[in-house]
Amino acid sequence: MQSLEHKKLMSQRIRLTIRAGLLALLLVLPESLVYAEDPNAQLRVSRGPYHVGLPMELQVHVSGFNREPEPTCDAQEPKGGGLQFVALIPNVSTQITMVNGRTTRTESVTFICQYQFTPRNSGSHRFTPFRVTQGQLSVETTPYSIEAETLRPDPKLKLRVKLPDTPVFVGQQVPVAIEWWVDDRLQQSIQDYTIRSELFESPDTFRFLPPSQQSGGQQTLNVQTGRGPIQLPARAEERALGGDRYVVITSDRTLVPLEVGQFELDGATVNANEVTSWRRDLFGGRRPSAVRPIFAQDVGRTLVVKPPPVEGQPESFAGAIGEGFSFALETDRSVVQTGDPMVLTFTITGSGELDPVGLPDLATLLPPNRFRLPENEITGQVMGGTKAFRVPVRVLDENVSEIPSLPYSWFDPQLAEYQTTYSRPIALSVKAAQVVSANDVVSARPLMASEEVESDSGQEPSPQSRLRTTSRYEADLAIEIDRDRLSPENGLSDLALGTIYGLSVLWLTAAWIYTYRRDARPEETRRRALDKRRRQRIEEAKEKPSAEALSEITAVLRELVGSRSDVPSQEIDQFIASCDEILYSPDPTNRDAMVQERVQRALSLADEMIADTRKANQ
Structure with a gap:
């Protein structure tokens, strides 16, 4: 009997546990799963009649989607009319009901894709299914057709x-x-x-x-x-x-x-x-x-x-069509060294459409053997009634004395012929590039008597004199003969004195070896000192503004290449050219990050050249 009652009690506990679990599951499930409905879309069209040229409203009502993410509406424009998407309108409503103390919350989410259609022709216009997509779900409307008629023109x-x-x-x-x-x-x-x-x-x-x-x-x-x-x-x-x-x-x-x-x-x-x-x-x-x-x-x-005529089209024509064009040329510097970059600014002004206007082929105007031009496409910027082009150029020949007068042509539709104008020439002073070699390094030798007068005159010593003063030692070299002062009782013990004398001998020996090696290979010593300073200049460029940093690292790399005859300069030239493009680029986006990357690359190139030179001299 007790066994039967025990079984009934266990059965009731199991049923209560199952009910509690189901209730807890319903409580933790998202409401969209509890009250989910199948997504569907319906097309609703404004009431007719429909006339050519008069816009009509269309709405795609979508239900069964979640509140987020926002769905996308897609539609194909019918032939003979213009279909324009107006807006996506969300609508969220919540309903709460209470029955016998039990609360039920229902959320309804709908979206409305609003369109406007304007018939251009009379007759039938068929709408293919409108599609609305949210994530992986997609619903479509059924096709729909309307009839549009043309209003009779009003004589008023x-x-x-x-x-x-x-x-x-x-x-x-x-x-x-x-x-x-x-x-x-x-x-x-x-x-x-x-x-x-x-x-x-x-x-x-x-x-x-x-x-x-x-x-x-x-x-x-x-x-x-x-x-x-x-x-x-x-x-x-x-x-x-x-x-x-x-x-x-x-x-x-x-x-x-x-x-x-x-x-x-x-x-x-x-x-x-x-x-x-x-x-x-x-x-x-x-x-x-x-x-x-x-x-x-x-x-x-x-x-x-019609297009501009091909016959009689000059080489300096680059798409300019209109009237009264002018062509101006400016440069950011007039004194340069061979290989140094300079920026040419071409400015085009005229009564015409400037967006399609470009520059003529500069390779036909500036000889490639005297000027190095950028290989990438040159784009301009329209500002007001002008269009400006900034072009980085390198002068390769020290005999260049000017940028000559350059032609620019446009097509005048009123005269139905091409017109040509010319920029003014710009005088240049081009010098041969100066390269600092190892021979230009000032060695750290002792000052001579004649050189000490320079510092006594009150004038600021030159950098070379500062280097030379590093080898002058102001020490008292007089021999002590006082026995009492030399006595161990008044000073150090014999062991301490022996240690000091021994270390002194070792130091003198090391100094002699270093001096011997330095004097045996003075050129290598000077080169290493100069290379160390050059590398330090690249390190210090990290803390400088972008323009100064790029100028500094390119100058250092030029000096390193110029002081070595066995270094292939093609890679260095390409790197310097890329630095110049960043320096003179009109777009400053991400310039600082690019400059830091170039500084690290310059350090790597400098270390490679210095290491290769040391290996070759061993």
């Missing part, structure tokens, strides 16, 4: 985009005028208008210069571009046409074609809302109560873009 509106009738050249600055004609009786009823043109929505093919403020009031035109809507400064005036009076709003822009070809452009369009009825608000003001869409379209335009 007109739109004109004026382009040149003749061909233009790529890179040429082309004037473009946008004219919007509004019937005088309609101008107070227009709301929410937008002007669109294929010309404005192709930034990779046509670029427009920033608009300049126009005189004639604060009038603006709302134009849709490939990067969103913009407001262009405009002027307004009244004109008569066919017995009707119009208010003409005009904005002038400057077009720069970026590609060559013949472009058939659809007519620009303007879509607006006309207020058909009004109502009064609480303060007596007029508010629109009903509107209708109105529409106007320009005729199609053809724009022909």
